[in-house]
Amino acid sequence: MTSYFWFVAKRAVLLVAVIFFGVSATFFITHLSPISPVETALGRIANQSSFSPDAIEDMRRVLTDLYGTDRPLLQQYVTFWQKLAAGDLGPSLIAFPTPAMTLVMQALPWTVALLVVSTLITFLAGNLLGALAGYFQNNMALKAFGVVAVVLQPIPYYVVAFVLLILFGFVWPVLPISGGYAMDVAPGWTLDFMWSVALHAILPAVSLVLVGFGTWFLGMRALVSNVVTEDYVTYAELAGVKRSTIMGGYVIRNAMIPQVTGLAMNIGTVFSGTIITEQVFNYPGLGSLLIDAVFGGDYALVLAVSTISITAVGIAIFIVDLLYPLIDPRVKAE
Amino acid sequence: MFAVLRDLVRYNNEFAIGLVLVAAIGIFALASLFSPVDPNLIFTTIPDQPPSAEFWFGTNSRGQDMFWQLSEAFRNSLVFGLTVACISRIIAITVGLLSGYLGGWIDRVLMFVNDIFVAIPIFPVLVLFYFVLRSDMNTVTLALIMACLGWAYDARLIRSVALGLKHREFTRHAVFAGMSTRKILLQEHLPFVMPIVFATFMNNMLWSIGLEVTLAVLGLTDINTPTIGTVLYWANSHSAMVVGVWWWIVIPVVLTALTFLGLFLLAVSTNEYIDPRSRLRRMGV
Amino acid sequence: MTDEILRVDGLKAYYQMHYFGVQREVRAVDDVTMSIGRNEVYGIAGESSSGKTSFIKVLAAAVRPPLRVVSGSVNYDFRSGPINVAAATAAEVERVRWKSLSYIMQGSMSVLNPVRRIGQTFHDFAFRPLGLPREAFDRRVLDHLARLKLPADILRAYPHELSGGMRQRVTIGLATICHPEFIIADEPTTALDLVVQKEVLHLIRDIQAEMGASVVFVTHDMSVHANVTDRIGIFYAGRLVEEGPTRKMFFAPRHPYTAHLVASLPRIGDTAQRPSLDGRPPNLAAPPDGCRFHPRCPLAVDKCRIDVPPLVEVAPGQRSACWRWQDVQPLDRSVALAHGAVT
Numbered sequence: 020m021t022s023y024f025w026f027v028a029k030r031a032v033l034l035v036a037v038i039f040f041g042v043s044a045t046f047f048i049t050h051l052s053p054i055s056p057v058e059t060a061l062g063r064i065a066n067q068s069s070f071s072p073d074a075i076e077d078m079r080r081v082l083t084d085l086y087g088t089d090r091p092l093l094q095q096y097v098t099f100w101q102k103l104a105a106g107d108l109g110p111s112l113i114a115f116p117t118p119a120m121t122l123v124m125q126a127l128p129w130t131v132a133l134l135v136v137s138t139l140i141t142f143l144a145g146n147l148l149g150a151l152a153g154y155f156q157n158n159m160a161l162k163a164f165g166v167v168a169v170v171l172q173p174i175p176y177y178v179v180a181f182v183l184l185i186l187f188g189f190v191w192p193v194l195p196i197s198g199g200y201a202m203d204v205a206p207g208w209t210l211d212f213m214w215s216v217a218l219h220a221i222l223p224a225v226s227l228v229l230v231g232f233g234t235w236f237l238g239m240r241a242l243v244s245n246v247v248t249e250d251y252v253t254y255a256e257l258a259g260v261k262r263s264t265i266m267g268g269y270v271i272r273n274a275m276i277p278q279v280t281g282l283a284m285n286i287g288t289v290f291s292g293t294i295i296t297e298q299v300f301n302y303p304g305l306g307s308l309l310i311d312a313v314f315g316g317d318y319a320l321v322l323a324v325s326t327i328s329i330t331a332v333g334i335a336i337f338i339v340d341l342l343y344p345l346i347d348p349r350v351k352a353e
Numbered sequence: 354m355f356a357v358l359r360d361l362v363r364y365n366n367e368f369a370i371g372l373v374l375v376a377a378i379g380i381f382a383l384a385s386l387f388s389p390v391d392p393n394l395i396f397t398t399i400p401d402q403p404p405s406a407e408f409w410f411g412t413n414s415r416g417q418d419m420f421w422q423l424s425e426a427f428r429n430s431l432v433f434g435l436t437v438a439c440i441s442r443i444i445a446i447t448v449g450l451l452s453g454y455l456g457g458w459i460d461r462v463l464m465f466v467n468d469i470f471v472a473i474p475i476f477p478v479l480v481l482f483y484f485v486l487r488s489d490m491n492t493v494t495l496a497l498i499m500a501c502l503g504w505a506y507d508a509r510l511i512r513s514v515a516l517g518l519k520h521r522e523f524t525r526h527a528v529f530a531g532m533s534t535r536k537i538l539l540q541e542h543l544p545f546v547m548p549i550v551f552a553t554f555m556n557n558m559l560w561s562i563g564l565e566v567t568l569a570v571l572g573l574t575d576i577n578t579p580t581i582g583t584v585l586y587w588a589n590s591h592s593a594m595v596v597g598v599w600w601w602i603v604i605p606v607v608l609t610a611l612t613f614l615g616l617f618l619l620a621v622s623t624n625e626y627i628d629p630r631s632r633l634r635r636m637g638v
Numbered sequence: 639m640t641d642e643i644l645r646v647d648g649l650k651a652y653y654q655m656h657y658f659g660v661q662r663e664v665r666a667v668d669d670v671t672m673s674i675g676r677n678e679v680y681g682i683a684g685e686s687s688s689g690k691t692s693f694i695k696v697l698a699a700a701v702r703p704p705l706r707v708v709s710g711s712v713n714y715d716f717r718s719g720p721i722n723v724a725a726a727t728a729a730e731v732e733r734v735r736w737k738s739l740s741y742i743m744q745g746s747m748s749v750l751n752p753v754r755r756i757g758q759t760f761h762d763f764a765f766r767p768l769g770l771p772r773e774a775f776d777r778r779v780l781d782h783l784a785r786l787k788l789p790a791d792i793l794r795a796y797p798h799e800l801s802g803g804m805r806q807r808v809t810i811g812l813a814t815i816c817h818p819e820f821i822i823a824d825e826p827t828t829a830l831d832l833v834v835q836k837e838v839l840h841l842i843r844d845i846q847a848e849m850g851a852s853v854v855f856v857t858h859d860m861s862v863h864a865n866v867t868d869r870i871g872i873f874y875a876g877r878l879v880e881e882g883p884t885r886k887m888f889f890a891p892r893h894p895y896t897a898h899l900v901a902s903l904p905r906i907g908d909t910a911q912r913p914s915l916d917g918r919p920p921n922l923a924a925p926p927d928g929c930r931f932h933p934r935c936p937l938a939v940d941k942c943r944i945d946v947p948p949l950v951e952v953a954p955g956q957r958s959a960c961w962r963w964q965d966v967q968p969l970d971r972s973v974a975l976a977h978g979a980v981t
Contacts, residue, residue: 250745250748251749251750251751253743254741254750255763257700257735258740258741258762258812259736261762261766269754272751273752348796
């Protein structure tokens, strides 16, 4: 138990470091840029209606105070962390004066749900079929899966999402291709709303599953075909241990270990995929928000989305890491 | 080396298919060197022509011949992928070999940094860079940024091999012979990790080109340089699918899929060639 | 030998490979005929790539491609009935596995599933063949552990938490818990340190004596053979070249290769250089004509290069495949004495 505690402690230090460095990087990348959030904001406001130069000067003072851009960088950095701790990164520009954090928190559940559901489906289906394909290497149906996986695996998320959009948007329009839920349904814990959400999630989720499937399938197939040559599998076979036990308790159980590490390493990539998929299907998650923020020149919102993304991905990896000693008893002994 | 290639082509179908695909795309991309039109210009020809004998891949709504446009785009994207892969390989080899050979606290620090890089989602960071650099974000800058972000996973792989090499007889001989660390790593250890470097090279190209496509489609790169991604960006912005200029989308998507499949097959089959266990399995059939 | 449990006739098992267009055939086991008696401990010796590992794979019905049985038979006479494992179906072999025919595999480090507790592994291996109710089964496992001098709490341990010696005892326990009639032990003491080796050897002997099983004991270490086996068969280049009672093999070997193996044993107080053989074991993909040992044999004559010597009885219970078996020098008695062959 103590060794598990130390394992968790080590991982927790890493999590803190990831969040610290990642968030600091976002801060410095944005603050070392020549773009001033104040001027961007002023430009936007001035575009929408005409103001007197005095009024603009007033506004500039207010905004400078708000963003703190007149202070030295280091002080801004400290203030940034203080505000972040309070969950306040300033008002969003594109939805002024809604706080950027509020927008992020509205979008976060959509992305998390999409990511978790599609990752679980992909991970389970890919590994299960991959394991079968690695064990029964002469099965034709499983070989066919292998070919499909090889063809789909390397294709960028965008292309798969876009092909699905064309297929179900133009060729055979049976599924909703845009938004998180139908316009005529009021959000709430109603059956209608849930059904609409599920329906709208199908295409984004399917595109993520299609691309992700190959990674797990091919990885697991290769791992299993190596594990079946291990002495302990041969020995169990020689001893006449039940097939299902060998498959589950010996082969898959051991091949799973690197796959769980892979899952932790994969979360960042899948997150990138989610962003692009959301954009293609106009899904109301973090990805769409990030792109809108970039094109709206929304300084606070970009910072908020990046910060939360890095933190969320870090936490997700942390959670997967915690599972690791539970499936590999050898880790605890370290 | 040549014999190995010949054997791979002859007896490994995956490698042969991959090689043919990549070679075909490579030739297609190199054709842009002899392009009769400047692919950076617009309205050089009649817009919206379907594929024909004159315009093999049709023309787009911006009045560009899609054949030469795509040829240039693929060359730029492949060069981009090669650049990222080369630079990130150098970082990965340096970190991996040093970490594995030196061990101790240097190893721990490097692997800690490595773990951080693995855990930080790259896409938001790239978007952030675009947000800051805007028009200064050109292909070279993007390649540099991506190379600096895309080495971590492979460095760990190389480290695991270097760890094993450290305790081998020839390393000890080299140390006793007074070889410098730099020499040991470059002359003795580097050849052993080259196979991994080679296999991960193609995976890294896939990754970087794919990410470039993603960024470009969203308009988050220099959209005036033709690349696979920017071609799709312009097609989208002109609603090519809706107005019926399907070839503007379908042809690049098919070619991209073939490129990726080719690179992927090369990576997989070389990986298999390197890993003796899978070779043994093949023998067992 | 009147009461045989195993009879091998004209067994040929080859590795047939096809890779990158090159076809290769390795004659790992080439025409072996021998038998093993009930309750006998039979030692198999030979250097690596002598075919001994392939031979016991056939005995254990563990033949996997690229290894194939080309011809011959491997007949066991178990209490449950006779079976020829070289020709039996998977289901028939399944019936005798572990109940009658068990196996101690080489490499105690890797034969136990690293993510399974020892108790679970015992359950996987022995629950079905024993067919006992759960409680009786648990008692049986505990009794057996006591016999192996293993503490009961290792059942909750993972393999990596045990020492090499303990792991090897566990594999011996797994192989013997069902009281099989025939046990194949493949290098069970290699990679263990000397003290542990001795313990493990005694353990195998004790269990064999107590339960009355036949054991095939494979090791390249002749001093182990001297301590454990009743009879020894020497393999060279895929063939059985000499076979006989252990004492005779040490005192009066009738094959130059056996003589060499015995002579190369180290002796306390002897500072003379151990004789070594020139050359390497032959490439089994293209073995030499005639006697396969002739390129390295100090006694080789022209006949040896052309004709294959048959395995003939040279003394009661002793067979040798050498044209010049009469010229093989018997060994200095002290060598064998030093290794306990006469104790």
